[in-house]
Amino acid sequence: MTTHQDSFTDKPYPQEEYLQSGYLSCQGCGGSMIMRHALKALGPDTVCVIPASCWSIIAGNWPYSSLNIPIMHTAFETAGAAASGVRAALDLKGKPETHVLAFAGDGGTFDIGLQSLSGAAERNENIIYICYDNEAYMNTGIQRSSATPEMAWTTTTPATFPKVGPKKNIIQILTGHKIPYCATANVAWPMDLIAKVRRAAETKGTTFIHALSPCPPGWKISSEKSIEVARLATHTKVFPLYEVINGESYHINFEPKNLPVEAYLSMQGRFSHLSKADIAHIQQRVDYEWKILLQRSMMEPFHMNM
Amino acid sequence: MSDEKPITYHNLGEMPEYVISEASMLWNKTGTWRYLAPRYLTQTPPCNQQCPAGNDVEGFIRLMEKGAIAEAAQLIREENPFPAVCGRVCYHPCETGCNRTQFDDPVAIHSLERVAAEQPFPATPPETGRPDSGKTVAIIGSGPSGLTAAYHLARMGHQPTVYEALDEPGGLLRYGIPAYRLPRNILKAEVDHITSCGVKIICGKRAGVDISWSDLNKSDAVFITVGVHRNRRLEIPAENTAGILPGLGFLESVAGGTPPRLGQHVIVIGGGNTAIDSARCALRLGSDVSIYYHRSRDEMPAFEEEVNEALKEGVKIHFLTQPVQFLTDNQHLAGIQLRETRLGSPDESGRRRPEPVPGSEFDIPVNTIITAIGETADLDWLPPEISHENNRITINLFGQTSLEKVFAGGDAALTEHNVTTAIGSGKLAACAIDAFLHNQDFTGIMPRITIGETGAVSVSRYLNHGDAHKKQGGPGKVVSFEDLNLAYFRKSARQKITTLDFNNRSSSFEEVNNGLSGEVTVIEAKRCFHCGVCTDCDNCYMFCPDIAILKKGPGEEGYRINMDYCKGCGICVNECPRAAMIMEKEQ
Amino acid sequence: MKKVLMGNHAASWGAKLSRVRMIAAYPITPQTHIVEELSEMCSDGRLDAKFLKVESEHSAMASVIASETTGVRSFTASSSNGLALMHEMLHWAAGARLPIVMVNVNRALAPGWNIWADQGDSLAQRDTGWIQIYVEDNQEVLDSVIQGYRIAEQVNLPVMVCYDAFFLSHTYEPVDIPDQESVDSWLPSFEPDNFLDPENPKAYYGLVMPDNYMEMRYRLQQAHEAAKRVVSEVGNSFGNHFGRPYDLVETIHCDDAETVLITSSSATSPARLVVDKLRDAGRKIGLLKMRVFRPFPTEIVQEILGNKKTAIVIDRNCSWGKGGIFADEIKGAINNLSNRPMVYSFIAGLGGRGITPDLIEDIVKQVENSESPATSSEWIGLKPFN
Amino acid sequence: MIEIRLHGRGGQGAVIASKILAVAMFNEGKYVQAFPKFGVERRGAPVEAFLRQDNKKILIRSDIDKPDHVLVLDHTLIDVVNITTGLTKNGWILINTDLKPTDFDSLGSFRVACVNASHIAADLHLGSRNAPIVNTAICGSFAKCSGLVELASVCDAIKEEVPVKADENAEAATIAFKSTIV
Structure with a gap:
């Protein structure tokens, strides 16, 4: 296991801002922070594509924009395709160095947008795709997505019949495309996130970052706990931080404190209905998934000299 | 288009043809969404509050x-x-x-x-910005309390004169603490520095003997820090036999370079610092040393570190044992009779009282015994207007005696006897005397300069000079472990x-x-949490979801909160590692 | 240069001559030859463009919208179910006011599977805000793609060039392919005012609140109104330059006609034969070819049909629950005229069934023998009921 | 206007044959129209293609029901498909076969021409042994029996339209032209 990121000390945090205040995120929004960090990593020569998501609203209504880079709002399922289109056009205009960022939520990535994302990834389009994952359709009022964790409450998975089945493993889907770079990131580790976005930007081809994005209303947490709860997600191994190179070579970036999942679950109202047995079940799954991740990280990659 | 106002299109002609943005969202002051507001607040670190000397730790x-x-x-x-x-x-x-x-x-x-x-x-002490006042202050005793008061009073523009009964300044620092703990050159340098700051020290002048009260009383104010130099007696038979040495006297003679001759085996009676110091000195003079203490290790008033060092050095400590009588042989000390004790109910000090175990007496032959069961002050020379009780000068909260212009501190006025507390009392007295000399009511000043809830006072805050107001946190809340992230x-x-x-x-x-x-x-310094004090760690700045926390301009430390856009989420406060921010209702 | 070309290759040539830079498409019968030919052109260097081989029609249109927004002339082609899948993005293209040109090969929608000619696919997209041109032969396919870009980029509306599956798409016939230089001198290069540009960072296609949405949509409608004039002007200019003029509609013998036969797409060709034949037999019949369906040429239809006795509309489409779509639109266009013809609506040729001269002649005969139109569209060529 | 119908099996190149003939005729100054029977082509399945030739623009846009001539790229189709449907009296039926025209009397009062296109194609290695591509040979043969187009035009059209083995295909047409039995 490599733990090359000392996220608290790898400062300075870049000071240039590509977002302007006044945008329409909820109190304590993780998604707005992820955009802010990502843009700091990419800089001004960036074009951003935003499919339907909280960010369709956060960015500001017409005739306003709270971003200092050009953005194109696009239909829910089209982030991969739209980013491909922008990429093609920029290349044709002799601007291959301009970054193309697709910035999509979990619904737009795990569910409706999976097809166009898969298309773009299979073509290995030179784009950076960031999924800010708040684990449900938050923009429409907290309906479950395939990124919703097992047994979580949402408005379509009520506490009496919570979400069935585990959260989809999007990284596994993307690594299945053998794209050059995949990573998970967590808003609680901004410098790690920035380092990963920078790495994605330096990598030619499709790069994918799955960034955990706490949502105070959707997770039923008090807004000031946003970062704290996100941090616990990693420390409980619910959301490990790792990178995958060429779909083969796994690197765990951060050794979790290995806290019990209950520490993470009990902070959130969306899990308040869980019984001890439920929590034990989730713990088992988390432990199992972690074991798989550990094993993968110890595998030799297919191409030895990549 | 202006970023400050929203755009309203009144007619089609004004409207753009396409859904392309024309302006930023800056007009949208999301600060109005807020319930509570964050604020930077320097809070008191526990170390600062805990320091009896009031250091800005x-x-x-x-x-x-x-x-x-x-x-x-x-x-x-x-x-x-x-x-x-x-x-x-x-x-x-x-x-x-x-x-x-x-x-x-x-x-x-x-x-x-x-x-x-x-x-x-x-070259100079820390700047105070105070001009010379022309006021004189007589300070009796050159121990840590007296010299501290003198140092600060000099800095404040007054003329302090310190009268010392013994030959060299330093009081207990020189005569009570052995050189292996406090080398003499180290002490001398700090005392010399104090004199270089404008403090006059006159040695060999014992108050009431070499200088009269009425002479002392001619100063604009007086500060009494005579310390405790009388050895407390065991009040058991044969206590006046030669070979029984008072602890403090023993330490003074060691410090003065004229140690007494000791027997091969030395017994020390007591459990305080004087007992430990005496034991370790005796060890260094070549004797085997045993300490007998009438309670257990837990009740020992000596500093734990010192006890540990003594044990490591080979001093033996026997607990739950008390002297019954000294044994003599032809006017010479022959030994000591002791008996075992057990702990009963707590006494007024809160410690469990040792009770004798009947029939447990035993004798130990020994030629040298050092008694170190406490010291008391010599206050006989004081004028009757200065009241004292239980061998302690009576003072109010800030060191003033029953005489308005007379203040007292150090061991002679305090229940707690240690160097740092003495330094704190000297500093408190300096502030109170300064206020007195300027006809100011110190009662009103005291809360403002108290560190934390119950700590010592801060001279910096008292002087309120330069950026002193920023130092040492605010009065009130001390940051607890639970407050930290x-x-x-x-x-x-x-x-x-x-x-x-x-x-x-x-x-x-x-x-x-x-x-x-x-x-x-x-x-080691980097291990400090900096409880309650902003260190510009950038967490608030980095985690603000609304870019409402801004770094101050070049050359300035810290952050500014743009309340126009702060939605009051509270992340900055929650993620502050050191509780240097609070959420509160806005004024 | 005249060549025997299939309709799909005529479309490819139209795109090539328009110097499109970005093509995103997904294969579907009967459109495949278009993308195959363009792939060849891109690979062998005849066309300096990027061909994005996307994974669906929806993504094709999404990509093309993105590239066009980035300021690059873009092209796509689809058909039937593919076009239906694009539906959402068609709204985006028009609402974004992007001058995209696409080709749709008119094919019936499943189920049951049917790959043959039927206008139902593109007519179902009539309300997406696209200009729609229904073309009659392969020459017109090529010419309309080139005109499409000039129209689109003038009015900032997307253009859909529609032609019948197989009857055109797979049919070889002589087509005059203009020189690249000749096209270049007629079709300006694409220099949009607005495009995704880090030097000029703007947000495109954001949330429009109720206080502005209606006005933005009014703009879209106005653009369509303006497009009628532009389509005519461009068609006329194309005629002057290339010798083949075009307009919103084409009329044959309409001036003195009492009866006007109205057709669109490839069905117009046999109708020409029938009208010529009936004219030779002394009948006062004319032919109106509806070339542009959106924007609907209401004024022209009113002018042509104003004093006629009878209008006969043949639709290779049906709006389920209503009937022939062209017929309905024509009725709507002339409704407020004081003198207006009776409109007979016929549905024929769905799902690739042939519309032959004989069938059209039968329709005319049937109208001549009836006193007034039926309330609903009549289906022609059905098997007998028993 | 002359209308021609081609019968073949998927993979034999009937549609290309119709296009080759169309291009050849177009190059001789005719207006032409060639198109497949609009369907789903599968290897081996019976297919049809159509060809119209006229001196003016062709405006009919539907299948040919009443052909003037019929080309049969595989004689076994005769048992499967009614190749004479709508065929004009005295129209040519050109059949790829190793038999003679007299062997097809049962087809009725039509003119029958035969050519062993499969043999010619196989000799020239056009297509594979079990699925020779016979379309170019048929085109040459049609020039012979119908006289509607010059052999030279057919050969030129083949060179224009056939991307591989253009010369061998032109040779096939020439051999077929010469070996057609009418």
């Missing part, structure tokens, strides 16, 4: 962390002229209070202080100090503790 560590050692020393001297002394002999309650204790190990504060004190003395701290071992080899101890008064040095100092 967190402040000097912050400077040392950046390698600014000289600045750190100067910061300490704003409150305390004795960093080298305190860095050695203080029992460091700051470390006991250190929140790091609950995380791994406390920061080695006193070692850091000692490193700071190794810096050359500055531990996610941002990593465990790290406390740096170990080096000590003198044991083989060299039995024959030498060389300093035992060698302190920290070099890079290790900075590593």
Whole structure:
């Protein structure tokens, strides 16, 4: 296991801002922070594509924009395709160095947008795709997505019949495309996130970052706990931080404190209905998934000299 | 288009043809969404509140962390002229209070202080901005309390004169603490520095004997810090036999270079610092030493570290044993009869009272016995207007005696007897005397300058000079361990100090503790949590989801909150590692 | 240069001559030859363009919208179910006011599977805001793609060039391919005012609140109104330059006609034969070819049909629950005229069934023998009921 | 206007044959129209293609029901498909076969021409042994029996339209032209 990121000390945090205040995120929004960090990593020569998501609203209504880079709002399922289109056009205009960022939520990535994302990834389009994952359709009022964790409450998975089945493993889907770079990131580790976005930007081809994005209303947490709860997600191994190179070579970036999942679950109202047995079940799954991740990280990659 | 106002299209002609943005969202002041507002608030670190001398502990560590050692020393001297002394002999309650204790190990504060004190003395004491007042203050006793008061009063523009009964200044520092704990050159340097700051010390003048009260009373104010020099008696048979030495007297003679001849085996009676110091001195003079103490280890008033060192050096300590009588043989000390005790119900000190075990008496033959069961003050010379009780001068909260212009401090006026407390009382008296000399009501001033809820006072805050108001947190809340966000701290071992080899101890008064040095100092300083004090760590700035926290301009430290856009989510406060921010209702 | 080309290759040539830079497409019968030919052109260097081989029609249109927004002339082609899948993005293209040109090969929608000619696919997209041109032969396919870009980029509306599956798409016939230089001198290069540009960072296609949405949509409608004039002007200019003029509609013998036969797409060709034949037999019949369906040429239809006795509309489409779509639109266009013809609506040729001269002649005969139109569209060519 | 119908099996190149003939005729100044029977082509399945030739623009846009001539690329189709449907009296039926025209009397009062296109194609290695591509040979043969187009035009059209083995295909047409039995 490599733990090359000392996220608290790898400062300075870049000071240039590509977002302007006044945008329409909820109190304590993780998604707005992820955009802010990502843009700091990419800089001004960036074009951003935003499919339907909280960010369709956060960015500001017409005739306003709270971003200092050009953005194109696009239909829910089209982030991969739209980013491909922008990429093609920029290349044709002799601007291959301009970054193309697709910035999509979990619904737009795990569910409706999976097809166009898969298309773009299979073509290995030179784009950076960031999924800010708040684990449900938050923009429409907290309906479950395939990124919703097992047994979580949402408005379509009520506490009496919570979400069935585990959260989809999007990284596994993307690594299945053998794209050059995949990573998970967590808003609680901004410098790690920035380092990963920078790495994605330096990598030619499709790069994918799955960034955990706490949502105070959707997770039923008090807004000031946003970062704290996100941090616990990693420390409980619910959301490990790792990178995958060429779909083969796994690197765990951060050794979790290995806290019990209950520490993470009990902070959130969306899990308040869980019984001890439920929590034990989730713990088992988390432990199992972690074991798989550990094993993968110890595998030799297919191409030895990549 | 303006960013300050929303755009309203009144007619089609004004409207753009396409859904393409025309302006920013800056007009949208999301600050109106807020219920509570964050605020930067320097809160009191527990170390600061715990320091009886009122040192800005967190402040000097912050400077040392950046390698600014000289600045750190100067910061300490704003409150305390004795960093080298305190860095050695203080029992460091700051470390006991250190929140790091609950995380791994406390920061080695006193070692850091000692490193700071190794810096050359500055040409001038820390600036106060005070002009000469022309007022005189007589200070009786040149111990830590008296010299501290003199130092601050001099800084404040007054003319203090210190009268010392013994031959050299320093009081207990010189005559009570052995050189292996506090080398004489170290003490001398700090005392010399105090005199260089405008303090006049007259030695060999015992109040009431060599100088009359009426002469002393001619000064504009008087500060009495005569200390405690009378050995408390056991009040058991044969106590006046030769060979029975009073602890403090023994230490004074060792300090004065004329140690008495001791027997091969020495018994020390008592469990306080004087007992331990006496035992370790006797050891260094070549004797085997046993201490007999009538309670258990837990009740021992001596500093734990000192006890440990004594044990390591070979001193034997026997607990739950009390003297019954001294045994004599032809007017000469032949031994001591002791008996066992057991602990009963607590006494007025809160400690469990030792009760004799009937029939447990036993005798030990010995030629030298040192009794160190406490000291009392000599107050017989005081004028009757100055009241005292239980052998302590009666003072109010800020050291004033029953005479308005007369203040008292140090061991003669306090229940707690240690160097750092004495320094704190000298500082408090300096402030109170200064207020008195300026006809100001100190009662109103006291809360403003008290560190934390119950700590010592801060001279810096009293003087309110320069950026002193920023120092030492605000009055009130002390940051607790629970207030910290531990996610941002990593465990790290406390740096170990080096000590003198044991083989060299039995024959030498060389300093035992060698302190920290070099890079290790900075590593240790970096362990500080900086409880309650912003260190510009950027967490608030980085985690603000609304870019409402902005870095201040070039050259300025800290952050500014743009309340126009702060939605009041509270993340900045929650993610502040050190509780230097609070959420509150807006005024 | 005249060549025997299939309709799909005529479309490819139209795109190539328009110097499209970005093509995103997904294969579907009967459109495949278009993308195959363009792939060849891109690979062998005849066309300096990027061909994005996307994974669906929806993504094709999404990509093309993105590239066009980035300021690059873009092209796509689809058909039937593919076009239906694009539906959402068709709204985006028009609402974004992007001058994209696409080709749709008119094919019936499943189920049951049917790959043959039927206008139902593109007519179902009539309300997406696209200009729609229904073309009659392969020459017109090529010419309409080139005109499409000039129209689109003038009015900032997307253009859909529609032609019948197989009857055109797979049919070889002589087509005059203009020189690249000749096209270049007629079709300006694409220099949009607005495009995704880090030097000029703007947000495109954001949330429009109720206080502005209606006005933005009014703009879209106005653009369509303006497009009628532009389509005519461009068609006329194309005629002057290339010798083949075009307009919103084409009329044959309409001036003195009492009866006007109205057709669109490939069905117009046999109708020409029938009208010529009936004219030779002394009948006062004319032919109106509806070339542009959106924007609907209401004024022209009113002018042509104003004093006629009878209008006969043949639709290779049906709006389920209503009937022939062209017929309905024509009725709507002339409804407020004081003198207006009776409109007979016929549905024929769905799902690839042939519309032959004989069938059209039968329709005319049937109208001549009836006193007034039926209330709903009549289906022609059905098997007998028993 | 002359209308021609081609019968073949998927993979034999009936549609290309119709296009080759169309191009050849177009190059001789005719207006032409060639198109497949609009369907789903599968290897081996019976397919049809159509060809119209006229001196003016062709405006009919539907299948050919009443062909003037019929080309049969595989004689076994005769048992499967009614190749004479709508065929004009005295129209040519050109059949790829190793038989003679007299062997097809049962087809009725039509003119029958035969050519062993499969053999010619196989000799020239056009297509594979079990699925020779016979379309170019048929085109040459049609020039012979119908006289509607010059052999030279057919050969030129083949060179224009056939991307591989253009010369061998032109040779096939020439051999077929010469070996057609009418």
